[in-house]
Amino acid sequence: MARGNTRSFGLGAAAALVYFFLYAPIAVLMIFSFNRSRLSARWLGFTTEWYGALWRNEQIFQSLLNSLIVALAVTLVCVIAGTLAALVSARARLRGRVWLDGLVYLPLVIPEIVIAVAMVVFFSLVHLDLSIWTIIIAHITFCLSYVIIVVGARLGGMDRSLQEAALDLGANEWTAFRRVTLPLAAPGILSAARLVFTTSFDDYLITSFVSGVSSTTLPLEIYSQLKRGITPEINAISSAILLATVPLVFIAQRLERGALKVRGALAGVAAVFLLMALPLVARTWPTERNRPQLNLYMWSTYVSPRVERGFEREFHCKVNYDLYDSNEALLAKLQGGNVDYDLVVPTDYMVEILIQQRLLAPLDKSRLPNAWANLDPRFRDLACDPRNDYAVPYAWGTTGLAYRSDLVKENVTSWDVMFDRRYAGHILLLDDAREVFGMALKKLGYSLNSTNPEEIRRARDLLLEQKPLVKGYNSSNFEQDLVAGDAWIAQAFNGNLTFAMRDEPRIRYVIPKEGCTISVDLISIPRNAPHKDLAHQFINYFHRPEVAGAFVNDSGFNSPNRFVARGVEPWILAQPAIFPDPASLAKCEFMHDLGPAVALYDRYWTEIKAR
Amino acid sequence: MLAANFGGAHPPSQVDGGASCSRFSNRMEQVLQFFRNRPTLRTTALLSSSLVWLVGFFLVPLLYLLAVSFAARSPYGTIEWDLGLRNYLRAFQPLYLETYWRSLWMALLTTALCIVLGYPVAYLIARRVSRRWKSALLLLVVIPFWTSFLVRTYAWMVILRTEGVVNNLLLSLHLTHEPLRLLYTPLAVFIGLVYGELPFMILPLYTVLEKMDPSLLEAAQDLGATQVSTFLRVTQPLSAPGVVAGAVLVFIPSVGAFITPDLLGGARTMMVGNLIQNQFALVRDQPFGSAVAFLLTFVVIAVLLGTLRNAQRATREVF
Numbered sequence: 001m002a003r004g005n006t007r008s009f010g011l012g013a014a015a016a017l018v019y020f021f022l023y024a025p026i027a028v029l030m031i032f033s034f035n036r037s038r039l040s041a042r043w044l045g046f047t048t049e050w051y052g053a054l055w056r057n058e059q060i061f062q063s064l065l066n067s068l069i070v071a072l073a074v075t076l077v078c079v080i081a082g083t084l085a086a087l088v089s090a091r092a093r094l095r096g097r098v099w100l101d102g103l104v105y106l107p108l109v110i111p112e113i114v115i116a117v118a119m120v121v122f123f124s125l126v127h128l129d130l131s132i133w134t135i136i137i138a139h140i141t142f143c144l145s146y147v148i149i150v151v152g153a154r155l156g157g158m159d160r161s162l163q164e165a166a167l168d169l170g171a172n173e174w175t176a177f178r179r180v181t182l183p184l185a186a187p188g189i190l191s192a193a194r195l196v197f198t199t200s201f202d203d204y205l206i207t208s209f210v211s212g213v214s215s216t217t218l219p220l221e222i223y224s225q226l227k228r229g230i231t232p233e234i235n236a237i238s239s240a241i242l243l244a245t246v247p248l249v250f251i252a253q254r255l256e257r258g259a260l261k262v263r264g265a266l267a268g269v270a271a272v273f274l275l276m277a278l279p280l281v282a283r284t285w286p287t288e289r290n291r292p293q294l295n296l297y298m299w300s301t302y303v304s305p306r307v308e309r310g311f312e313r314e315f316h317c318k319v320n321y322d323l324y325d326s327n328e329a330l331l332a333k334l335q336g337g338n339v340d341y342d343l344v345v346p347t348d349y350m351v352e353i354l355i356q357q358r359l360l361a362p363l364d365k366s367r368l369p370n371a372w373a374n375l376d377p378r379f380r381d382l383a384c385d386p387r388n389d390y391a392v393p394y395a396w397g398t399t400g401l402a403y404r405s406d407l408v409k410e411n412v413t414s415w416d417v418m419f420d421r422r423y424a425g426h427i428l429l430l431d432d433a434r435e436v437f438g439m440a441l442k443k444l445g446y447s448l449n450s451t452n453p454e455e456i457r458r459a460r461d462l463l464l465e466q467k468p469l470v471k472g473y474n475s476s477n478f479e480q481d482l483v484a485g486d487a488w489i490a491q492a493f494n495g496n497l498t499f500a501m502r503d504e505p506r507i508r509y510v511i512p513k514e515g516c517t518i519s520v521d522l523i524s525i526p527r528n529a530p531h532k533d534l535a536h537q538f539i540n541y542f543h544r545p546e547v548a549g550a551f552v553n554d555s556g557f558n559s560p561n562r563f564v565a566r567g568v569e570p571w572i573l574a575q576p577a578i579f580p581d582p583a584s585l586a587k588c589e590f591m592h593d594l595g596p597a598v599a600l601y602d603r604y605w606t607e608i609k610a611r
Numbered sequence: 612m613l614a615a616n617f618g619g620a621h622p623p624s625q626v627d628g629g630a631s632c633s634r635f636s637n638r639m640e641q642v643l644q645f646f647r648n649r650p651t652l653r654t655t656a657l658l659s660s661s662l663v664w665l666v667g668f669f670l671v672p673l674l675y676l677l678a679v680s681f682a683a684r685s686p687y688g689t690i691e692w693d694l695g696l697r698n699y700l701r702a703f704q705p706l707y708l709e710t711y712w713r714s715l716w717m718a719l720l721t722t723a724l725c726i727v728l729g730y731p732v733a734y735l736i737a738r739r740v741s742r743r744w745k746s747a748l749l750l751l752v753v754i755p756f757w758t759s760f761l762v763r764t765y766a767w768m769v770i771l772r773t774e775g776v777v778n779n780l781l782l783s784l785h786l787t788h789e790p791l792r793l794l795y796t797p798l799a800v801f802i803g804l805v806y807g808e809l810p811f812m813i814l815p816l817y818t819v820l821e822k823m824d825p826s827l828l829e830a831a832q833d834l835g836a837t838q839v840s841t842f843l844r845v846t847q848p849l850s851a852p853g854v855v856a857g858a859v860l861v862f863i864p865s866v867g868a869f870i871t872p873d874l875l876g877g878a879r880t881m882m883v884g885n886l887i888q889n890q891f892a893l894v895r896d897q898p899f900g901s902a903v904a905f906l907l908t909f910v911v912i913a914v915l916l917g918t919l920r921n922a923q924r925a926t927r928e929v930f
Binding site: 018021022024025032081088094100106107108109111113114117119125138141144145174175177178209219222223226235238241326328331335433471472473484485486602603605611 | 636639640643644647654657658660661662664665666668669670671672673675676679684686687688689706707709710728729731732734735736739746748750751752753754755756757758759760761762763765766767769770772773774775776790792794795806809810863864866867869870874876877878879881884885886887888889890891892893894895896897900901904905907908911912915
């Protein structure tokens with residue numbers, strides 16, 4: 001049987017390779033959770049500091065708690081409702097079976113993204129506020145079918161004579177159900193429950209569409225952390241969760257094979273959960289629940305623990321924040337009309353849109369003395385909100401050109417390098433229609449606020465021509481691509497580069513001679529904000545020079561507070577990318593809302609991306 | 612509290628009743644007796660919770676989305692109820708056809724690759740190893756699911772970067788002189804998709820291979836069939852339902868994938884999932900996004916209809 005052995009060996013080797021493929025990324029993430037470097041790409045030595053940082057990170061624990069609540073609620077509802085339905089669907093003969101099966105299988109057949117968008121337009125239609133409840137509803141919708149199918153299959157394959165025998169032996173129906181049907185269905189129910197729990201716990205796509213105020217789940221938190229580039233903590237929590245769940249999977253599997261008594265297994269599951277819950281409760285308990293809450297919705301790059309914790313301490317409240325990565329995501333959430341944030345931080349042109357759409361509340365200017373006293377005059381009365389009736393500048397920056405001076409060996413002063421064939425495959429653009437078109441329009445010598453269809457079309461043609469040179473589109477963590485050498489040249493928000501340039505001094509930033517965008521993000525209060533008082537207090541607090549300084553130190557973005565330099569660490573002050581000389585700023589242009597022309601930009605943008 | 616909730620998810624099937632439960636048992640017995648003589652009512656009662664849910668929170672939203680797909684978009688991204696076919700006409704422009712085509716072949720290739728990689732593993736687990744190894748190996752297929760999908764995808768970014776694990780390895784072994792471009796390529800998207808969906812192929816395949824009657828294989832060998840022809844004529848046809856089920860489970864998420872092309876493809880390799888997501892989250896053209904979403908749904912259902920009967924049976928067998 002030598003031949004059989006070789007074949008077995010071949011089979012074993014192939015399987016081993018597949019297992020290696022399955023576990024390589026997991027090994028990498030575990031190893032890198034001990035990496036000293038913040039940017040996971042390089043190994044800089046062993047450390048356990050990320051596990052410490054994880055322990056101190058309240059936001060992650062809160063999101064973990066949200067995820068557990070959602071997954072447990074979803075599992076409970078799905079298992080009960082699904083098992084009841086499965087008792088019917090398992091029966092061989094049933095009128096309307098085709099329709100029932102169709103309805104049950106449809107959620108599994110339809111791509112997840114379609115369910116996500118259907119849910120989000122529906123919730124907006126019926127004015128259901130986006131919250132942890134909408135997440136639970138959406139998850140139940142796509143998980144219920146799993147239970148009906150899995151438990152139905154188990155019951156369908158069951159020998160009905162067993163149940164009849166029990167009845168013949170004098171058991172009443174309830175006893176027969178409890179003692180015969182249920183134990184036989186139990187493995188199916190368990191594996192369905194496991195499937196539902198994992199699916200719900202790990203869902204990003206649907207959750208990202210239907211989440212609302214402080215209902216950030218772990219996958220959402222992980223996504224925004226990935227986008228911010230603070231990854232070792234995420235590696236740490238993934239490793240921790242993996243280690244905590246291995247015994248759970250183990251117990252569930254033994255139970256399904258009937259190797260364990262249900263009672264013993266439940267005790268085991270309970271023990272593991274308690275073990276997981278203890279640190280969770282310890283971390284989330286001390287925050288007093290009845291303190292007033294302030295709900296922020298802001299850029300993922302603007303998180304500043306010193307600002308938020310300081311405000312909490314001084315004003316005896318709790319600051320919750322959810323994060324977005326594009327102005328359009330913010331607009332989409334506010335336009336739905338079913339989410340209540342107290343403060344948002346849109347960019348200038350988006351402020352125009354939000355005002356025009358009546359989505360912002362007017363400010364009570366008398367309550368913001370710090371803002372008026374400390375705001376740099378350059379950023380007062382901007383075109384987007386001429387009398388600062390609705391919004392106060394929060395942070396500002398430029399969108400210029402970043403490059404690796406060791407890889408691009410020329411003196412870069414112009415957008416031209418973005419169109420240079422020598423750098424094909426190393427050019428990164430922002431994943432942002434207005435910014436990318438802005439670059440093309442500037443290179444062609446037009447205004448980046450052009451509404452002339454001919455100019456916009458020329459910009460599109462230029463970008464289509466450039467597309468083969470482009471490596472990718474990235475608005476959020478392009479600086480990691482620069483540090484790792486994946487990109488040599490990138491269109492960049494200057495603030496994202498602050499920490500990257502510290503880690504990799506060969507990254508340079510220029511404001512191209514053709515000009516580029518200067519943008520201001522303004523803090524404003526949505527019309528239906530529930531805590532407008534506290535929101536005003538936050539804006540006023542934020543414009544104290546020392547608080548603005550703390551913001552710059554944490555986020556790397558510049559502040560429009562004219563006394564900010566007092567509170568900023570010297571090495572950031574010395575960065576010309578963040579604190580540029582006024583002359584180079586003269587070439588920069590603010591973006592404006594373009595009204596109906598936006599539709600043209602959006603359409604061309606889809607064309608460029610789809611090519 | 613958490614533990615109690617989780618426990619509630621499982622039926623207390625083998626927990627003994629006892630006296631305290633007898634009143635509850637009597638009550639339940641009365642309820643069951645009541646329904647026993649009214650079968651239609653019983654069916655309705657059992658189905659009602661799921662039916663109401665699926666109709667109210669799934670079918671109705673879906674129909675509303677269908678209506679939106681015929682509407683128009685205002686300059687600011689709100690929906691205008693000026694019904695027409697414009698979104699569907701636009702969706703059939705060659706530009707977008709290219710995107711659908713790309714999604715389709717990427718999903719098909721992913722499915723094929725999953726079959727090729729998953730079959731040996733499923734075969735090994737089902738037919739070549741002892742019972743103890745079997746459960747251990749199956750467990751190892753499931754465990755990756757317990758880490759966040761996003762983090763696993765990110766781990767691939769670390770592996771595939773220009774200064775990543777693969778390139779560092781290749782360079783230090785002097786297999787290449789220049790780092791390979793791996794990240795932000797269609798290849799990276801493939802790796803991510805196959806990685807994410809592979810277990811969905813292995814598990815159904817394992818289930819059918821496990822149930823296969825070994826005497827059939829022996830019979831084939833007794834009749835003089837070679838190992839290859841035994842595989843082609845016996846094993847392969849018998850495992851077909853598993854392949855179909857796995858293919859369905861892999862194909863659907865791959866064709867609508869959105870995160871993998873975004874993170875590993877650098878948002879450069881646009882698939883139909885990204886097209887839809889961009890319409891809703893970035894350019895706010897909800898009607899057009901809805902139209903594309905429905906086209907995708909129709910295509911998926913059309914692809915499945917041919918295999919649906921098989922798929923259905925196979926899915927049942929799998930679990």
